[in-house]
Amino acid sequence: MCLALPCRVVELRPDDMAVIDMAGVGKEISLALVDDVVVGDYVIVHVGYALTRLDPDEADKTLALFAELGEAALQETTAG
Amino acid sequence: MNGVRKGYVRPLDLRQGRVDMTHGSGGRAMAQLIEELFTSRLGNAYLGQGNDAAVLPIPPGRLVMSTDAHVVSPLFFPGGDIGCLSVHGTINDVAVMGATPLYLAASFILEEGFPLGDLARIVESMAAAAGDAAVPVVTGDTKVVQKGMGDGVYITTTGVGVVAEGQELSGDRARPGDRIIVSGSIGEHGMAIMAQRESIGFAAPIVSDTAALHGLIAAMRASGAAIRALRDPTRGGVATTLNEIARQSGVGMMLQESALPVQAEVAAACEFLGLDPLYVANEGKLLAIVALEDADSLLAAMHAHPLGQRAALIGTVHRDAQHFVQMTTAFGGRRIVDWLTGEQLPRIC
Amino acid sequence: MRFIDEFRDGELARGLAAAIRQHARGDRDYHFMEFCGGHTHAISRYGVTDLLPGHVRMIHGPGCPVCVLPIGRIDMAIRLVREAGVTLCSYGDPMRVPASGGLSLLKAKAALGRAGVGGDIRMVYSGADALTLAQRNPQRQVVFFAIGFETTTPPTAVLIKQARALGLGNFSVLCCHVLTPSAIASILESPEVRQWGTVPLDGFIGPAHVSTIIGTRPYEFFAEEYRKPVVIAGFEPLDVMQAILMLIEQVNSGRAVVENEFSRAVTRDGNRKAQDLVAEVFELRRSFAWRGLGELPYSALRIRREFADFDAERRFAVGYEAVADHPACECGAILRGVKRPQECRIFGSVCTPENPIGSCMVSSEGACAAHYSFGRFTDLAEAP
Numbered sequence: 001m002c003l004a005l006p007c008r009v010v011e012l013r014p015d016d017m018a019v020i021d022m023a024g025v026g027k028e029i030s031l032a033l034v035d036d037v038v039v040g041d042y043v044i045v046h047v048g049y050a051l052t053r054l055d056p057d058e059a060d061k062t063l064a065l066f067a068e069l070g071e072a073a074l075q076e077t078t079a080g
Numbered sequence: 081m082n083g084v085r086k087g088y089v090r091p092l093d094l095r096q097g098r099v100d101m102t103h104g105s106g107g108r109a110m111a112q113l114i115e116e117l118f119t120s121r122l123g124n125a126y127l128g129q130g131n132d133a134a135v136l137p138i139p140p141g142r143l144v145m146s147t148d149a150h151v152v153s154p155l156f157f158p159g160g161d162i163g164c165l166s167v168h169g170t171i172n173d174v175a176v177m178g179a180t181p182l183y184l185a186a187s188f189i190l191e192e193g194f195p196l197g198d199l200a201r202i203v204e205s206m207a208a209a210a211g212d213a214a215v216p217v218v219t220g221d222t223k224v225v226q227k228g229m230g231d232g233v234y235i236t237t238t239g240v241g242v243v244a245e246g247q248e249l250s251g252d253r254a255r256p257g258d259r260i261i262v263s264g265s266i267g268e269h270g271m272a273i274m275a276q277r278e279s280i281g282f283a284a285p286i287v288s289d290t291a292a293l294h295g296l297i298a299a300m301r302a303s304g305a306a307i308r309a310l311r312d313p314t315r316g317g318v319a320t321t322l323n324e325i326a327r328q329s330g331v332g333m334m335l336q337e338s339a340l341p342v343q344a345e346v347a348a349a350c351e352f353l354g355l356d357p358l359y360v361a362n363e364g365k366l367l368a369i370v371a372l373e374d375a376d377s378l379l380a381a382m383h384a385h386p387l388g389q390r391a392a393l394i395g396t397v398h399r400d401a402q403h404f405v406q407m408t409t410a411f412g413g414r415r416i417v418d419w420l421t422g423e424q425l426p427r428i429c
Numbered sequence: 430m431r432f433i434d435e436f437r438d439g440e441l442a443r444g445l446a447a448a449i450r451q452h453a454r455g456d457r458d459y460h461f462m463e464f465c466g467g468h469t470h471a472i473s474r475y476g477v478t479d480l481l482p483g484h485v486r487m488i489h490g491p492g493c494p495v496c497v498l499p500i501g502r503i504d505m506a507i508r509l510v511r512e513a514g515v516t517l518c519s520y521g522d523p524m525r526v527p528a529s530g531g532l533s534l535l536k537a538k539a540a541l542g543r544a545g546v547g548g549d550i551r552m553v554y555s556g557a558d559a560l561t562l563a564q565r566n567p568q569r570q571v572v573f574f575a576i577g578f579e580t581t582t583p584p585t586a587v588l589i590k591q592a593r594a595l596g597l598g599n600f601s602v603l604c605c606h607v608l609t610p611s612a613i614a615s616i617l618e619s620p621e622v623r624q625w626g627t628v629p630l631d632g633f634i635g636p637a638h639v640s641t642i643i644g645t646r647p648y649e650f651f652a653e654e655y656r657k658p659v660v661i662a663g664f665e666p667l668d669v670m671q672a673i674l675m676l677i678e679q680v681n682s683g684r685a686v687v688e689n690e691f692s693r694a695v696t697r698d699g700n701r702k703a704q705d706l707v708a709e710v711f712e713l714r715r716s717f718a719w720r721g722l723g724e725l726p727y728s729a730l731r732i733r734r735e736f737a738d739f740d741a742e743r744r745f746a747v748g749y750e751a752v753a754d755h756p757a758c759e760c761g762a763i764l765r766g767v768k769r770p771q772e773c774r775i776f777g778s779v780c781t782p783e784n785p786i787g788s789c790m791v792s793s794e795g796a797c798a799a800h801y802s803f804g805r806f807t808d809l810a811e812a813p
Binding site: 344418 | 443467477478479493494521524552581666792793794
Binding site: 004035047052061066069076 | 436447584
């Protein structure tokens with residue numbers, strides 16, 4: 001459910017509106033559900049509304065964890 | 081003499097004028113529209129004869145004929161319009177049979193009130209496309225329907241071409257072991273149209289790929305590769321076209337997701353709407369089924385042509401009683417690439 | 430696409446697959462329910478099942494708002510168009526859902542009179558498009574067909590407040606918003622899970638996008654009360670794999686807590702601003718009918734009396750009438766995880782994506798449609 005995508009805010013507009021960019025595709029969305037968004041933030045967009053901000057550091061940590069868990073498992077498999 | 085110029089007709093007003101019912105009534109207004117707006121732009125010796133049908137010389141070989149009705153909204157889109165689209169679409173349908181396209185016929189259904197200036201732009205675009213392709217529009221027809229009964233302009237084009245004896249390209253000729261090639265990145269036409277729709281409102285630099293493919297096909301055939309089948313994946317996209325070939329030939333197919341060429345903007349727009357580029361229409365791409373041993377030489381020939389620079393080997397044909405088209409995902413799993421179901425509707429979930 | 434492509438990486442998937450194989454004990458099976466249709470779609474589309482060992486099984490849950498929408502609700506939408514002559518704006522998803530009398534929104538649209546006369550059905554990408562349509566056409570009554578879980582509800586709340594601020598007299602909402610925790614509770618309370626144990630369920634994958642709004646806190650009760658581990662996970666295939674690994678580890682160590690895989694955007698408390706907006710505009714319905722799950726108490730929202738002017742159910746006095754599902758359709762059992770799509774008698778024969786009988790075949794997120802479109806080679810064809 002709920003197709004929602006991380007997008008970068010590239011422009012703030014009046015009335016809680018903003019323009020986001022995803023891989024060269026721009027779209028106007030509403031920021032009515034989130035406070036204090038600044039240009040450059042990543043937000044998760046669903047049906048034209050930002051639901052929340054995305055934390056890039058946490059995303060990197062998650063990816064690093066995937067890599068670490070996978071490497072450990074693959075090494076053990078080869079070793080075993 | 082009283083100063084009245086004999087036979088003077090006020091020229092069509094391309095700035096303010098609109099199509100009205102008299103333009104389809106068979107009278108002087110219709111004759112004027114045809115002459116000033118159509119014949120003058122599409123002009124060639126056959127059309128200029130002004131007869132009810134064109135009498136044409138045909139080179140030796142078998143006749144190939146195809147017809148295609150074109151409805152598109154919006155009529156003008158990035159990369160083209162209904163005019164050039166209607167020329168390219170029919171040329172491609174003839175060309176993928178291995179034929180040399182020779183002539184086109186065009187029939188227009190115009191809606192009352194449609195601006196003459198827009199119609200002139202569309203016809204100019206057709207003329208340019210037909211000129212570039214060297215396939216003239218040799219006969220045509222126009223009808224006018226009342227306001228509200230049409231969507232501006234509908235264009236049906238019919239194309240004829242010839243193919244030499246012994247040249248067989250057909251969707252039932254794919255064999256296990258054959259390779260599947262696509263001539264370039266997919267989904268551009270469909271997403272260029274979709275991005276223009278008011279309710280979606282994307283600002284995306286996506287341009288329709290509409291193009292005539294007979295030049296590319298000629299280069300492919302000149303390579304001498306054993307091509308089994310060619311097809312242009314228009315409505316329903318690559319997925320639907322491959323399913324058609326798999327069913328016709330009684331085979332299965334396995335695609336490699338990582339090999340599919342997709343522009344970043346097309347991929348992003350598809351993500352937004354929950355669509356799959358495999359099901360999005362193309363208007364200037366083709367799929368080729370080729371014998372394994374000739375795949376590399378065919379790919380090289382395609383890469384050398386401007387319309388085939390991003391051609392890629394995307395999969396293989398294999399034995400499968402169920403005729404499934406499957407795909408190894410870039411993620412490392414497998415999935416079915418099924419026929420398109422219904423219409424591709426944007427999703428929220 | 431930043432923060433998307435990285436989470437679809439095939440190399441990382443191989444590593445996580447190895448980690449799952451290592452941690453999954455050979456002496457037991459694991460049965461996890463992905464509640465949400467978005468996860469079902471991701472699992473099917475990326476072929477995640479192929480990377481899992483055979484004894485780690487995924488059960489598709491009821492978390493697709495289109496699939497759980499009962500026939501009677503689509504009928505209401507169609508009646509608004511046909512009888513009250515409104516312009517109904519719907520997301521694309523519900524357009525093909527079967528209604529009574531062989532209709533759907535798409536078929537009802539085809540049967541309408543010429544554009545501009547009588548009622549109309551439009552497809553919109555965002556509810557804001559419906560509001561704009563109402564502003565531009567003051568002579569027409571515009572109704573937004575609002576479906577969805579907690580993710581889609583806050584945008585509807587914003588619309589209703591905007592409509593009031595604009596004093597729009599021709600805009601209203603047919604509210605069909607439902608609540609995720611209620612559906613999970615109904616599965617956990619079902620006799621198949623609680624008494625008979627015919628549906629083995631070792632843990633849940635919870636939908637991250639819902640939790641961006643409601644947080645992870647509402648799931649703590651389930652973990653505690655029913656002793657089931659819950660992992661809130663994102664919708665990219667690596668997120669799903671990681672969630673499966675986290676669930677396996679919880680099961681192995683006998684823990685049952687709520688963990689958050691989607692730390693990049695989900696917190697324990699969620700989006701307070703959105704929650705407040707929803708609370709201001711909506712209130713709980715005493716009961717709401719779900720397709721397949723029946724009437725569930727306090728499982729859906731309706732528009733508060735203060736905003737009654739924007740409630741299509743009040744403005745047009747269209748009541749809900751329950752309609753029985755097709756007798757052979759197993760959507761109910763499939764939505765509860767009791768049956769798999771291929772165990773339904775009419776799966777793939779009478780009921781196909783072209784002619785869906787049950788709602789699970791309609792939405793590409795439905796368990797049946799996902800299995801039909803992406804996975805049925807496992808039933809029929811031999812892998813090449």
